[in-house]
Amino acid sequence: MSHHATATTSHDTIAVAVDGVTRTYRSRSGDVHALRGVTHVFARGSFTAVMGPSGSGKSTLLQIAAGLDRPTRGRVSIGGTALDGLDETALTKFRRTAMAFVFQSYNLLDALTVADNVAAPARLAGLPVRRAAVLDALAQVGLRDLAGRRPPELSGGQQQRVAIARALHSRPDVLFADEPTGALDRRTGREVLELLRALADDGQTVVMVTHDPLAASYAHHTLFLADGQIVGRMDRADAAHIAAAMSELES
Numbered sequence: 001m002s003h004h005a006t007a008t009t010s011h012d013t014i015a016v017a018v019d020g021v022t023r024t025y026r027s028r029s030g031d032v033h034a035l036r037g038v039t040h041v042f043a044r045g046s047f048t049a050v051m052g053p054s055g056s057g058k059s060t061l062l063q064i065a066a067g068l069d070r071p072t073r074g075r076v077s078i079g080g081t082a083l084d085g086l087d088e089t090a091l092t093k094f095r096r097t098a099m100a101f102v103f104q105s106y107n108l109l110d111a112l113t114v115a116d117n118v119a120a121p122a123r124l125a126g127l128p129v130r131r132a133a134v135l136d137a138l139a140q141v142g143l144r145d146l147a148g149r150r151p152p153e154l155s156g157g158q159q160q161r162v163a164i165a166r167a168l169h170s171r172p173d174v175l176f177a178d179e180p181t182g183a184l185d186r187r188t189g190r191e192v193l194e195l196l197r198a199l200a201d202d203g204q205t206v207v208m209v210t211h212d213p214l215a216a217s218y219a220h221h222t223l224f225l226a227d228g229q230i231v232g233r234m235d236r237a238d239a240a241h242i243a244a245a246m247s248e249l250e251s
């Protein structure tokens with residue numbers, strides 16, 4: 001038991017804790033305050049959408065919460081591990097197992113089978129790969145039967161599900177998704193969002209950046225960022241309410 005734990009915040013229930021995080025970019029034209037004191041706990045098994053106007057700090061928050069970028073001030077911990085206590089080597093190693101990313105572009109390798117795409121990051125890292133674990137990850141996204149196909153033989157939605165299986169293969173504490181349905185049509189996008197929601201309902205923590213209120217409506221919670229700060233939050237909101245909150249922020 002860590003001395004950081006309190007009665008209300010147990011490490012068993014917290015996937016990511018972002019505490020007083022500031023991120024300032026130094027540029028020639030002056031400092032840019034991308035994040036200005038963000039504090040938030042992402043609970044284990046929660047599906048959170050992060051929304052906000054362009055430049056509000058969404059990508060920066062995702063990068064920092066995932067340990068890809070370090071805060072100027074404040075702390076981040078993932079699964080109870082404080083990232084500021086890790087040097088670069090330890091952080092790289094920790095990232096490999098604790099978190100995974102899904103992007104708008106699937107970044108699959110066309111020459112490899114679906115199964116080999118799922119296994120690729122682990123193989124690159126020199127980790128042992130079990131066929132059963134690869135097939136489990138594919139089963140989680142409903143594609144176990146397509147393990148032997150190659151990406152060009154799949155639909156866009158299926159390719160994104162392979163990318164999600166690849167992310168799940170390391171059994172990450174958190175799955176980060178940046179506009180995961182940006183390249184998909186409405187119906188296919190909906191299937192991917194339903195999958196992310198089902199994964200979260202099953203205990204997988206998911207954090208998704210999106211511009212789309214309909215996409216955000218699949219999440220349990222929606223956070224609204226403006227000017228580097230969290231300015232609002234909605235729980236189990238529908239697309240119309242999320243869209244109304246967004247247009248208020250953008251006006």
Ligand SMILES: Nc1ncnc2c1ncn2[C@@H]1O[C@H](COP(=O)(O)OP(=O)(O)OP(=O)(O)O)[C@@H](O)[C@H]1O
Pocket residue numbers: 025026027032033034052053054055056057058059060061
């Ligand atoms: N590497 C960088 N150097 C300088 N400024 C940066 C850098 N990265 C981001 N910024 C600035 O930080 C602020 C927040 O950027 P961020 O990309 O996090 O916003 P965002 O909400 O993700 O935007 P979008 O919706 O357009 O992707 C912006 O003002 C941006 O110009």
